[in-house]
Amino acid sequence: MPDITWEAPFCQDASNCFRFGTDSDGNAYIAVDGEEDRYLTDSVAALRALIRDIKAGKADHLL
Known part of the structure; x- marks a missing residue:
């Protein structure tokens, strides 16, 4: 396992935490907390x- x-x-919100x-x-x-x-x-x-593409709305159709 790498040293991360x-x-x-x-x-x-309280149920959607990522690290x-x-x-x-x-x-x-990227991992779920x-x-x-x-x-x-x-x-x-x-x-x-x-992250840049998500902020730009390029993944909104997935939600």
Whole structure:
């Protein structure tokens, strides 16, 4: 398991909390708060692009 530095949880409300993390190799991670052993990973650039697109409304059709 990589050595991940997790940020504080980001919560929309009490039931939707996610954590973002990074490692020393430049990888980024997303996990549900409390389930950090089950994460998605990609590059920091890919995570940044995902967040930017979500903020721009490009994923609204999924909700």
